[in-house]
Amino acid sequence: MNTTPDRLLQALAAFSRNASLACDASVERAVEAALLDTLAVALGALTHPAAVAARRYARHAAVAQGATLWGTGERVTAEAAALVNGVPLRAYDYNDLYIGKSGGHPSDMVPGLVALAQWRGADGPALMGAIALGYEVAVALFDHLRLRNGGLDYPNIVAIACTCAAARLLDLSETQAAEALAITVIPHLASLEVESNDLNRRGDLTMWKRFNGSDAIRQSVYACLLAEAGAEGAVRPFEGRYGLLAQLELSEADHAALLGRLDPARPLEAVKRVTYKLWPVGSRGQSAIQAALQARSRIPDPARIASVRVLADEGVYDHLVSQRADPWHPVSRETADHSLPCIVAMALLDGRVDTGTFAQARVTHPDVRTVLNDKLVVEPSADLSGGSAAGFLARVEVTLDDGEVVVGEAGPPPGHILKPFSDGDFEEKLRVNVEPVMGAARTREILQAVRALHGADSVEPLCALLGAGAQGVEPAQPATE
Template sequence: MQIHLTDIENAATRIAAFACDFRPTRLTDADLGLCGRSLADTYAVAVAGRGEHAPLAALAYLSRAGLLHNHTGQGASLWGRSERAAPEIAAWWNGIAGHVLDYDDVTVPMRGHPSVVLWPALLALAEDRGLMGERLSSAFTVGMEVIGKLSRAMALSHYAAGWHSTATIGALGAAVACCHLLDLNARQIVHAIGIAVAQAAGTRENVGSEGKSFQAGHANAVAVRAASLAEAGFEAGAGALDGPNGFLALYAGDDAPHDWLAELDEAPLELRRSGLDVKQYPMCYATHRALDAVLALRAAHGVRLDDAERVDITTSHGALVPLVHPNPRTGLEGKFSMPYAMAAALKDGAIRLTSFVDASVQRPDIQAFFPRVHATESAGPATPRWAEVTITLRDGRQLHQRVQTLRGSAQQPLDAAELAAKLDDCMAWTGVAARGPELLALARQCHARPARALITDLQAIVASAVKETA
């Protein structure tokens, strides 16, 4: 069933028409390259996260519940592991592993992480169904478009009200992406949106805890479940998104503009317009501009932690909202702490995965420096984002650095070697030998490979690299 624009009555039918009409042939080589880079980054970060406490606890839960199996060809893979599960379960677990380190990519309008709520769901379904890869990249692009447009309509006030937009907005975009992947008709997509709305949840109170990664995993499970139920004929309210008591009214209130759908499917697509910011540092993105600044000052002037009397950060309005741990004691808390970011950068000269073991955060000189870090927000507009750092030295001198464009952002992307180096760091975190360039090259061919072959080869890279380091 195809819905023409003249027949559209609400937001769900407009989105459904877009998702039905979008064709993989619309993607340029540059678009396909962006999708492949995003897949490589998301998969590598999940492999790095697979041994963290949250995914291991989730694995124990799945094992006790009898939800795991090792039968090749059935279900979908748990990334970096031998176990398999039904696609909904695999997407959930891979989403947890992909988000627990907070090292996965972001997109600015969302105030959240799009790839980690798209790729686990899409790959789990595609692997389970034995689909060809040509719709993987187009499904990712469709999901990005829905996430981007919803985010422009509501993310700022939604996030400020306490919602975790990665989990909420992400679940809806991922559900539509899964529908496109499965080539569902417009009526089915409308129902899938309603089913996804019925499950969308996530609070910023879980920031700095394992609950945040659960919420990312849950968004993937929501997407797979919503698309699969709609495919089976399960129905939902057509106005669940923008009706009087729908998602926008409940989750965004009166702040959401009414013309947010006007640019859906208009050039440039959100994949190009908003783009993806690949993280250089495995911690909350709200610290990254300040980190770029302080590391640049350290490199230029040779300043170290012992030289600094205090650090002052001024940044754009709303930028500090996720940084909820001024005095962290654990590695996970440290990921959401500006004082720890500044102290660790000055002491170590880098922020890596090893920065977020508990012992690194608990170093006495690091803990003692926390009161010397002072961060404030500007009263100006929330965007464009920027940060200015001033280091006051013990001898009275002051060093200044302002950063607006981040390395790794859509405006200043990492080159292939820099991205491969991040992939290597992720794999090394769990004892896997360097395979970054190989992993990146494989992921960039995701549109041209059968999904099962793609996953088999990705998993083989990890397995073979583990053997080399044994």
């Protein structure tokens, strides 16, 4: 019998069970921000095709006393709600981001934790503490694990983090939390193939990218419920011969540092360290949009643009130009918002970037194609290559028809840790995205419910506000008794 312990499994289970959920005012504010940002992004994308497909699927899991589907008010199992409510969160690359040795979106876990808290009758402080705990685990894992070494995608990390948080919400024992983690990790490793940039039969990126994170969270909820019922997972899911860490070739120094980060005595503060986005484009495009809009504000008429030169962080250039199939001829929303040339062109031509910017008819319009194919060049710049820590910088130089050069300077974009959102910025993002869907009055009520969550004895009122009545969302179906 192999009695060698799985140290990481033990540390994660102990952290899940024993970390203090006491949140000081700054952490409460950061959790509220994560919730507001999550709701702004997800509710604003309820009509996305992936979200529609997810709701259609979830109706197989309808139950009268389940968790609420956002936008319709239908009740389904907590597992189905975790999947469905998380899909629109990833519709437009608009939610939060943290990058260490790996990078990903910690807020993917929020819809699943809300669903589980509602279903099990948890109060507001318990939900907020679980979110803070989940972020703590996610950031620690992002800081120390290089997922690309094993060809793995970021949902593997958010799934582990969510399992720790969900186990705490369910009041699982340390042993049960360990089994839930084992069930999470080994059967559900998410491949990086979803980020291959291969195009589907419509010439678009895979729709599964919109499901990838929330499917991982669904698996976390499922794993915790199985462990609660007595199911057991692999014995050494992290440090076993074929465990997760064997695939990542984690150094002993990084391993030891990660174990140190999972000390239950540490205060929960990592939720304060994530980056947010003002525009519905991946983080590597945010600085470029800021620079382009800065230049556009000084251009009286975009028809006067003679040429455009974009200088970008080398990592930005690699991710949004060289890796793309044809960034100069986007054919869909997703090939457009993953193209640095198109992102800059749209900001310069329209003077704004929002969820309607990259509609297929707009990005294939002749005025866009003229800028992309006749006027715009993109160059990688070593001088701007500070990566995520600097804000994925880009500079935009526009030459007008009279020879004047208008420059949008490189700088960290709004929402970056170097230029953080204010409370008002999160509230405005909620307003801009949710009012068209839920109306002004409901949007204000959602804001008030989130702000009051730290003292709420139930999350049910918030979930009720997130339910039925969203504009443009298909009607709810009758619940199964």
